[in-house]
Amino acid sequence: MFLLVPVAVVFGLRPTIVVPKAPQMTMKRRRIPMRGGVRTRQTVFSLVRVAIPTMLAAGLGVGYYDNLSKYINENFLDQTSISFLSSDDIQFIPSFLTVLSLLFSILAGNAYSSLYSQQEDIYLALYREVSDAKSLLEQLGLVCSGRPFYNDALRMLQIYIKTDLRRLDVPPAELISRSPSEDPLESIMFLTSIGVPSVVYETVRDLRQSRGQRLGTMQRKFPFLGIVLLYILAILELAAFPLLGAGTAVGAADSIFKVQGALFGGLCGATMLVLQVIQELWRTSGGAFNVDAVLAKMVKGLTEELDLRASGANPRNVDLSLPTVLIEQREKEKDIELEALRHR
Incomplete structure (x- = not known):
């Protein structure tokens, strides 16, 4: 040379x-498993959970409407009694059906609106938390790179993403109830606060606030008892139709029962569809109406960047x-x- x-x-x-x-x-980028098929699989699961009860309710309504009407007519109320209750002067059965339909519509509409608004709040909270997590990763690389605790801080951030941010199946109260010694963000704050606290300390504090907001929005506000009450109201509402059909059981042609049965089956299926959609919104994860697939896509770049830095x-x-x-x-x-x- x-x-x-x-x-x-x-x-x-x-x-x-x-x-x-x-x-x-x-x-070497670690691929998040099932990232591409998460949405497809969850959509299939949601369709199965919604479609099967809907078709089953519609089939039962079509198949058993005439039998229910005839059974009520033969054992409880004859045609004269039902005609009297349905007359223009009394209007007992129509008023009963109207009140139940109104109550079901109000409660189901409020439940759907509340659960849908909660989903919107969850999306906003997740976007903010993922943005804060990316800021923390960048600041760890700029401020802590080359320091002895750098790899430990990256490992704590990996644990936080795996055991906290992506655990949508764990109740929020259980996640927040962990002791400070088990909190990876607390460990990062302790590592970065040795000596003079840097900007990493403030970023970790902001990330903890974002996590608290996310856990608060993911907490179920609509209890399971509300779902049960909606099913009870739906059953009472649908029970009024065979009662009205019992008035035409005597001397009615089979074609009339077929038409009424088809309409009753459609009503049963539509009511079950509404209830199943509300129940899907009520779930925290595992459905097409949840944030699992979106969250997996949101943390994709963050996870790959973190794995690259942690691998050294x-x-x-x-x-x-x-x-x-x-x-x-x-x-x-x-x-x-x-x-x-x-x-x-």
């Missing part, structure tokens, strides 16, 4: 130094405090420079 310098001076060339090619950085891939040639895009860009620039030097 030292002999090349005088030769280059004689011929007026720039000295060329043979630089060994740096080893390529292998970015090629630490002598890669500045892990930089985002992955800048790291890849710098590696490409280095390769271009090395290729240019070899072709001179």
Whole structure:
């Protein structure tokens, strides 16, 4: 190499130094399992949970409407009694049906509106929390890179994402009830507060506030008892139709019962559909109306970036405090420079 310098001076060339090619950085990104099929599988599960009870209720309504009407007519009320209760002067059965329908509509509408608003709040809280988690990862790379506790802080952030942020199946009260020694964010705050507290301390505090908001919005406000009461109101409402049909049981043609049975079956199916949709919204995870698939996509980049930094891939040639895009860009620039030097 030292002999090349005088030769280059004689011929007026720039000295060329043979630089060994740096080893390529292998970015092993861990794929989040079932990311692409989460939404499809959850949609199928929701369709099964909604469609099967709906079709079953519609089939039972069509198949047993005439039998129920005839049974009521033969054992409880005859045609004269039902006609009297349904007359314009009394209107007992129509008024009973109207009141029940109104109560069911009010309660079901309020339940749907409340649960849908809760889903919107959950989306907003998750976007804020994921943004704060990304800010924390960037600040850990800028402030704590090269320090002894850097890998521990990254590991705590990984534990937080795996056991807290993505655990939609765990009740929020159970997540927040953990002791401070089991809280990974508390461990990150302790690691970064040694000496003079940095901006990481404030970011962790903001992330904990975002987590509290997310857990608060995910807490169930509509109890399971409300679902049970909606089913009871729906059964009482549907029971009035065979009672009205019992008035036409005597001397009625079978075609009339077929038409009434088809309409009653459609009403049973529609009512069950409304109840099942409300129940799907009531679930915290595992359905098409939940945030599982969206959350998996939201934390995709954060998880891959965190895994890359935590793996410590090629630490002598890669500045892990930089985002992955800048790291890849710098590696490409280095390769271009090395290729240019070899072709001179």
